[in-house]
Amino acid sequence: MSKAGWIRLVIVIAFFGALEIMCRIGWIDRLTMIPPTEMAEALWSMLLAGSITEDVLYSLRNTVAAVALSVLAGFVCGVIVHALPRLRRILDPLFASYYAVPVFVFYPLLVVIFGINATPLILIGAMFGIVAMLISTLTGLDRVPRVMFKSARMFQLDPLRSALLIKLPSAAPHLITGVKLAVVYSVIAVVAGEFILSSKGIGHRIAYAYNDFDSRTMYGLLLLLLTAVTVVTMSLHMWEHRLHSRWAKQ
């Protein structure tokens, strides 16, 4: 591990150590926060007892579906918009301000249409993630060397094959960025949706535990959620870096 990596590790350990001590000696009262070790213990016992398995799987399934939908639709729409510069110019302001609006205010509307089940959660997650993927696809396609498009024309590839064989691989580093953002945004939307209106899922359980003053369950679930998201985004981040540096070398 690099020197910076070691320092990071020390900082993280020091942070959780300080939190632990402050909780133990009562600077932070137990109603506000429980010590990190107790969070881990609460999570461990919940995992062993299987009391949260169903909710975790429900949220996971919805998030995966939302990510898949936003990545796929985002890429396809990105390729189409990239091929039509006029349309792109028109839509540009929309893309630029999309994330300034809390899109999940549309969640209740989706609930009215589809009922309280997984469909509105998946759709709101996909709505949140799709534009990030679309923008990254556009950026990626902008960086594809022109010579690639020329050779696609030389080989007389049809639009579908040129998208899959030429555009997809050569825009890959930026597409990974898009996937990473789509994951982050989809998680936010799915969990926020579960907070507001849902009968299942990890967000629902956290909100329920909060209203119930059940801080062990709440912090255990928060720990699980934050750890999972951090691991996923950090792995995608490292993958992204590796692809970017490999492309830069070529």
Place this chain on the structure above:
Amino acid sequence: MMKHRAIDYVLLVVGLLVVWQICHELVGEYALTSPLATFAYAAKELGDAHFWNNAGASALALLYALIIAMVGGLAIGLALGLNRLAGDVADPMLITLFSVPKVTLYPVILLVFGLGLSAKVAFGALHGIFPVAIFTLNGIRKINPIYVKASRSLNLSRSRTIFTVLLPAALPEIVSGLRVGFAATILGTLIGEMFAATEGLGFMLIKAIDENNVELLMSLTLFLFLVAATANGILLAIDHRLHRRSAAAA
């Protein structure tokens, strides 16, 4: 050129209205009000003191959150950017903190700050501070080393180096960060109001959701979108101009 852009905007607005009307026809009055009905309702709301009281409460919370996010983010980015090792250590940590779905932390924020203004401000600032810090850090690190050498050979003091060399040179990046941070802060403040407030537009949103008042929900969404899009458009124009100027200077 100007005329082209005006036509593009008109086309975008008309296109969005058409899509909206089609969605309205598809799902019906109870799920999605028509553009015309929404505009009529929004006009009525705009004449209502109750709406402006809530909008004022949101604006105040947003202002505080923006000040904390901008000043804090700049200070963090600058402090870490001045030292190579500190920057290397902090960069991935800031990115992780940025990508954590902070919606999940709302019970913690509520427990720490209680229901009210400080919780909203904390939520907004928490969303906005990381993008500002990340962009500032990268801006400082990407500065042409010649500038730093020149300031050293001119024997400038540390504060003069920061204010007359580093900040102006990193300005395009910083403005990009402020733009992204601005959008994130709006989103954070609104989410904070949805979960942790008794007044403000976010609170009106969550009440409209509970009462299933689709007209109010759509009017508020429309209002927020227009405000966010306008502010974003202005910052985007400044952003583009600065980037073009620095590209011309390089």
